[in-house]
Amino acid sequence: xxxxxxxxxxxxxxxxxxxxxxxxxxxxxxxxxxxxxxxxxxxxxxxxxxxxxxxxxxxxxxxxxxxxxxxxxxxxxxxxxxxxxxxxxxxxxxxxxxxxxxxxxxxxxxxxxxxxxxxxxxxxxxxxxxxxxxxxxxxxxxxxxxxxxxxxxxxxxxxxxxxxxxxxxxxxxxxxxxxxxxxxxxxxxxxxxxxxxxxxxxxxxxxxxxxxxxxxxxxxxxxxxxxxxxxxxxxxxxxxxxxxxxxxxxxxxxxxxxxxxxxxxxxxxxxxxxxxxxxxxxxxxxxxxxxxxxxxxxxxxxxxxxxxxxxxxxxxxxxxxxxxxxxxxxxxxxxxxxxxxxxxxxxxxxxxxxxxxxxxxxxxxxxxxxxxxxxxxxxxxxxxxxxxxxxxxxxxxxxxxxxxxx
Amino acid sequence: xxxxxxxxxxxxxxxxxxxxxxxxxxxxxxxxxxxxxxxxxxxxxxxxxxxxxxxxxxxxxxxxxxxxxxxxxxxxxxxxxxxxxxxxxxxxxxxxxxxxxxxxxxxxxxxxxxxxxxxxxxxxxxxxxxxxxxxxxxxxxxxxxxxxxxxxxxxxxxxxxxxxxxxxxxxxxxxxxxxxxxxxxxxxxxxxxxxxxxxxxxxxxxxxxxxxxxxxxxxxxxxxxxxxxxxxxxxxxxxxxxxxxxxxxxxxxxxxxxxxxxxxxxxxxxxxxxxxxxxxxxxxxxxxxxxxxxxxxxxxxxxxxxxxxxxxxxxxxxxxxxxxxxxxxxxxxxxxxxxxxxxxxxxxxxxxxxxxxxxxxxxxxxxxxxxxxxxxxxxxxxxxxxxxxxxxxxxxxxxxxxxxxxxxx
Numbered sequence: 001x002x003x004x005x006x007x008x009x010x011x012x013x014x015x016x017x018x019x020x021x022x023x024x025x026x027x028x029x030x031x032x033x034x035x036x037x038x039x040x041x042x043x044x045x046x047x048x049x050x051x052x053x054x055x056x057x058x059x060x061x062x063x064x065x066x067x068x069x070x071x072x073x074x075x076x077x078x079x080x081x082x083x084x085x086x087x088x089x090x091x092x093x094x095x096x097x098x099x100x101x102x103x104x105x106x107x108x109x110x111x112x113x114x115x116x117x118x119x120x121x122x123x124x125x126x127x128x129x130x131x132x133x134x135x136x137x138x139x140x141x142x143x144x145x146x147x148x149x150x151x152x153x154x155x156x157x158x159x160x161x162x163x164x165x166x167x168x169x170x171x172x173x174x175x176x177x178x179x180x181x182x183x184x185x186x187x188x189x190x191x192x193x194x195x196x197x198x199x200x201x202x203x204x205x206x207x208x209x210x211x212x213x214x215x216x217x218x219x220x221x222x223x224x225x226x227x228x229x230x231x232x233x234x235x236x237x238x239x240x241x242x243x244x245x246x247x248x249x250x251x252x253x254x255x256x257x258x259x260x261x262x263x264x265x266x267x268x269x270x271x272x273x274x275x276x277x278x279x280x281x282x283x284x285x286x287x288x289x290x291x292x293x294x295x296x297x298x299x300x301x302x303x304x305x306x307x308x309x310x311x312x313x314x315x316x317x318x319x320x321x322x323x324x325x326x327x328x329x330x331x332x333x334x335x336x337x338x339x340x341x342x343x344x345x346x347x348x349x350x351x352x353x354x355x356x357x358x359x360x361x362x363x364x365x366x367x368x369x370x371x372x373x374x375x376x377x378x379x380x381x382x383x384x385x386x387x388x389x390x391x392x393x394x395x396x397x398x399x400x401x402x403x404x405x406x
Numbered sequence: 407x408x409x410x411x412x413x414x415x416x417x418x419x420x421x422x423x424x425x426x427x428x429x430x431x432x433x434x435x436x437x438x439x440x441x442x443x444x445x446x447x448x449x450x451x452x453x454x455x456x457x458x459x460x461x462x463x464x465x466x467x468x469x470x471x472x473x474x475x476x477x478x479x480x481x482x483x484x485x486x487x488x489x490x491x492x493x494x495x496x497x498x499x500x501x502x503x504x505x506x507x508x509x510x511x512x513x514x515x516x517x518x519x520x521x522x523x524x525x526x527x528x529x530x531x532x533x534x535x536x537x538x539x540x541x542x543x544x545x546x547x548x549x550x551x552x553x554x555x556x557x558x559x560x561x562x563x564x565x566x567x568x569x570x571x572x573x574x575x576x577x578x579x580x581x582x583x584x585x586x587x588x589x590x591x592x593x594x595x596x597x598x599x600x601x602x603x604x605x606x607x608x609x610x611x612x613x614x615x616x617x618x619x620x621x622x623x624x625x626x627x628x629x630x631x632x633x634x635x636x637x638x639x640x641x642x643x644x645x646x647x648x649x650x651x652x653x654x655x656x657x658x659x660x661x662x663x664x665x666x667x668x669x670x671x672x673x674x675x676x677x678x679x680x681x682x683x684x685x686x687x688x689x690x691x692x693x694x695x696x697x698x699x700x701x702x703x704x705x706x707x708x709x710x711x712x713x714x715x716x717x718x719x720x721x722x723x724x725x726x727x728x729x730x731x732x733x734x735x736x737x738x739x740x741x742x743x744x745x746x747x748x749x750x751x752x753x754x755x756x757x758x759x760x761x762x763x764x765x766x767x768x769x770x771x772x773x774x775x776x777x778x779x780x781x782x783x784x785x786x787x788x789x790x791x792x793x794x795x796x797x798x799x800x801x802x803x804x805x806x807x808x809x810x811x812x813x814x815x
Contacts, residue, residue, distance in 0.1 A: 044534045069671065099683070101666070107546055109569075114519070118605045119526045126452050126608055134609030135671035135801060138515055139547060139569035144802020147668040153680065156666035156804050157577065160517075160548045160567045168566065179588065196525055199534075200542030256564040260556055394552060396564050
């Protein structure tokens, strides 16, 4: 008998809000916050928009403590993780006593810090490279900083599977609990909008250059815009927490796959996406007609939005009514490795409020199936079970199913 | 816990500063060969130290001529060759594995740091036009296991990168073990890789953690670690699959344990707290006790604090048995190959079990009263190795112990 996995706490920070409620309200109100990214003077002069936090002051959230050892990625993680820990009624002592672990998904983690450390050593001199900053050049730096902050002495894992990183970290944590290897885990995702990443992704021609907002599922889409933020959940085995905790939702299951064509063979990628969704549904013991809404992965990519739309139309082809679907990255931007956790947090809020955010600025949809319904506006739905999809342009696909506790 | 599949090692691939290829690396270690030399890959004239453990004779095209036209970072190249050697060692290079569910699980400390260095070089030289799509195609570290998976057709499972710094190889082995035990996979290439990096070298130099000439773990006169590079892969397979194809079983993965110090970003816990919990969990998972352990492949970096704290941890957990267990640090020869280290060391543990030879700690001259256990100084030792514990500790406080044991039919 496998354990069931409850979500007992949520935490969020992005430019759209510094709590889960504020963030979700902004998403439902389609409060877009894309601004031109300001690069250092010696960077290429690019007109790229992104959704990022102008001033991030951890003292405002966590009091007057020494945040010097934590870089931006760790600070974002810490703010969101603190909310998840506090809302799930854990405290530092209990986390330590119970040897609670952490699983953090990120695509780049501290790329900005890593780049700066090397740049500083090369320009100012090796003697000016700060040992304190070196600690933040390992890719598991943020996870290590969180462990120190909260006294998390359980397994400490950083997961990097590109765009699906935090979805994968949630899936890993889910499996750890269902197989009784842990009773509780703090899981989440983080992505800082770092200049080296923006330059690099722009070189891949994946960004919507000079566009002020992305257009997922729209015929006029030309790429995605980046966001930044961190999103966390406290996961616990239902058996260990039922009766004494506020349970936000249940993780019902999930699945992941690798598509070697990486979108080059459209038919093959569609097939892999469908297989991943079907496997996630099977793992969750649920059929497609019981899914009430979909948080799509669509971000404005010319190739992958199309692939996802086709896959969804086939997964839900036997439904009598169209499946309500949102491309929430139209509002948040693509948070890369943090996207999965962000979408999962949003999906849980949809379960709680019955509100499914819209896909603003969608005027000329690519979706020609009557099995999928993508609305510009936030809609009210009867939401008991939702699907969270992450499709990476690198071939990695991860799907989760979340539901109300019943 | 549901009924578990047994996990066995059927192949080992090692790319190290003391030898490329499993046999070469093993023989070099038994011969106490040092892999240290003056750093070649960048100018160290402004550093106080100049020694590194680079693999100077590594040429990707020699090993994978058919892939030489592709643009890969050096870590990816090291990883692909390590994986290839592991498959060859398992006798799988020409096998039809289409019926098996296969995957890749990897660890790393820095992924492709050379790409960040390239980025900065172009920035400093104001040569942005020379930075193309290859930078971002290559840098994100999950691209490394994806490239390994693509190269060898090990993509039935989604490839995964677990960057747990210097414990990363063991984390990957632990993940792969879980996947096979849960019957999600039949065979996984599990390992780690890291390339020699200016960033890593600068950081350790600034921590004053690099030894000026030689690495002497557990020696009173030890002066630090020596950064290195390499890759190590194990072919991990379900016992069912291994038996079905008549594989040569080298060892069994008995279990693993992971933990976090939650103490300091770069220093280990002074009482070995997290290390002890990782070892305890590994023993519990393996259904073994400390008295069963024949050999500990230590993290043994050669820094003042690591070696003392590790010794304290072993003594606290093993109690009276601590003096009886043979311990060595192969970093005394390979240097610290970062995310590859514990994967390479897991391979060495498997070879120790297979050959009943305990690998030595090289360069050991002066006993340290604070490190007073049996470190197998300067020469390998013959002896029954039934159970080997592979310990790895990392920045961020991540600890991972993997236990390998003799496979009994």
